[in-house]
Amino acid sequence: xxxxxxxxxxxxxxxxxxxxxxxxxxxxxxxxxxxxxxxxxxxxxxxxxxxxxxxxxxxxxxxxxxxxxxxxxxxxxxxxxxxxxxxxxxxxxxxxxxxxxxxxxxxxxxxxxxxxxxxxxxxxxxxxxxxxxxxxxxxxxxxxxxxxxxxxxxxxxxxxxxxxxxxxxxxxxxxxxxxxxxxxxxxxxxxxxxxxxxxxxx
Amino acid sequence: xxxxxxxxxxxxxxxxxxxxxxxxxxxxxxxxxxxxxxxxxxxxxxxxxxxxxxxxxxxxxxxxxxxxxxxxxxxxxxxxxxxxxxxxxxxxxxxxxxxxxxxxxxxxxxxxxxxxxxxxxxxxxxxxxxxxxxxxxxxxxxxxxxxxxxxxxxxxxxxxxxxxxxxxxxxxxxxxxxxxxxxxxxxxxxxxxxxxxxxxxx
Numbered sequence: 141x142x143x144x145x146x147x148x149x150x151x152x153x154x155x156x157x158x159x160x161x162x163x164x165x166x167x168x169x170x171x172x173x174x175x176x177x178x179x180x181x182x183x184x185x186x187x188x189x190x191x192x193x194x195x196x197x198x199x200x201x202x203x204x205x206x207x208x209x210x211x212x213x214x215x216x217x218x219x220x221x222x223x224x225x226x227x228x229x230x231x232x233x234x235x236x237x238x239x240x241x242x243x244x245x246x247x248x249x250x251x252x253x254x255x256x257x258x259x260x261x262x263x264x265x266x267x268x269x270x271x272x273x274x275x276x277x278x279x280x281x282x283x284x285x286x287x288x289x290x291x292x293x294x295x296x297x298x299x300x301x302x303x304x305x306x307x308x309x310x311x312x313x314x315x316x317x318x319x320x321x322x323x324x325x326x327x328x329x330x331x332x333x334x335x336x337x338x339x340x341x342x
Numbered sequence: 343x344x345x346x347x348x349x350x351x352x353x354x355x356x357x358x359x360x361x362x363x364x365x366x367x368x369x370x371x372x373x374x375x376x377x378x379x380x381x382x383x384x385x386x387x388x389x390x391x392x393x394x395x396x397x398x399x400x401x402x403x404x405x406x407x408x409x410x411x412x413x414x415x416x417x418x419x420x421x422x423x424x425x426x427x428x429x430x431x432x433x434x435x436x437x438x439x440x441x442x443x444x445x446x447x448x449x450x451x452x453x454x455x456x457x458x459x460x461x462x463x464x465x466x467x468x469x470x471x472x473x474x475x476x477x478x479x480x481x482x483x484x485x486x487x488x489x490x491x492x493x494x495x496x497x498x499x500x501x502x503x504x505x506x507x508x509x510x511x512x513x514x515x516x517x518x519x520x521x522x523x524x525x526x527x528x529x530x531x532x533x534x535x536x537x538x539x540x541x542x543x544x
Contacts, residue, residue: 188489208437215429227417235410269471287390
């Protein structure tokens with residue numbers, strides 16, 4: 141297997157941390173968007189959307205979308221479980237992973253793409269929308285702080301893909317100036333716990 | 343089990359079609375947002391985000407997020423498989439389901455929430471962003487038409503949750519005036535195929 145990677149991307153980081161938590165070693169190839177490598181025909185043949193990451197299997201089959209790559213790796217390497225063990229646990233992990241993604245990571249990616257210089261001329265920026273996403277994300281972090289009170293990790297006391305998603309979201313948040321305010325002590329303690337894991341810099 | 347439903351919502355419809363395709367009967371309770379039923383304490387205790395659908399289990403445990411509800415139902419009722427059978431199939435279904443959701447359904451929901459009267463005063467509307475999403479969705483439908491050439495369904499020739507997601511997205515698209523142009527014959531034929539299934543009006 142090979143991973144086509146975008147080192148700074150929160151989605152690619154989700155997959156890298158997932159791989160590290162599984163104790164796997166998968167060679168990776170960094171794709172340089174600034175050189176347009178993701179728009180070259182040989183890359184578009186792997187992912188016609190030109191996005192990273194992509195997991196290429198030994199027979200050349202390509203899996204795109206971070207969540208799909210994580211599911212595949214979990215299916216073929218079930219230990220340690222990062223998507224839950226029982227049907228109920230798996231539902232709860234999926235539920236929280238979606239919440240972390242749709243309520244926090246995606247809005248932060250919108251802040252980035254609609255307010256950052258890097259995307260000027262690459263996509264149609266609507267800075268006003270970026271600002272709305274900033275406000276919405278802060279409201280969700282406030283909500284989350286109440287939800288995780290008394291828990292070590294997002295889903296009870298076990299580290300799962302939901303933690304990985306939030307962790308990568310908050311790293312992006314720092315880069316775009318959206319940080320959990322100091323009074324959100326549960327989110328703060330959770331972040332120290334997640335960021336202190338040996339895989340956090342994968 | 344009980345399903346807390348929002349009849350007009352594309353996400354709730356995804357779950358209803360999934361339930362119908364599995365041949366299950368789950369009693370449902372419609373939540374009326376116009377009366378603020380989703381913001382009442384008894385509903386917020388089920389989903390603190392006040393969103394629908396929610397699947398309540400017999401012991402009172404609540405599962406939120408459509409994708410998590412579908413995964414739970416698939417785990418406890420594996421036939422017919424709507425999320426794939428083998429690890430590779432499961433990865434491909436997840437990959438295509440995410441693409442249908444993130445590239446088409448979510449942008450259409452943004453068109454709806456940022457340009458429709460119904461959301462005025464309920465959320466901060468950025469009509470310009472709604473219009474950008476309209477353009478982006480049409481570009482993705484054009485891309486999709488090439489991708490599914492020669493296939494009966496989104497993932498090869500088997501109906502899966504990826505079809506359900508696109509189907510619900512295009513129903514919403516009609517409501518907000520975003521339709522696949524007539525020259526996208528593969529998307530057109532696919533939609534007739536999906537909409538012709540006995541579960542399509544679930």
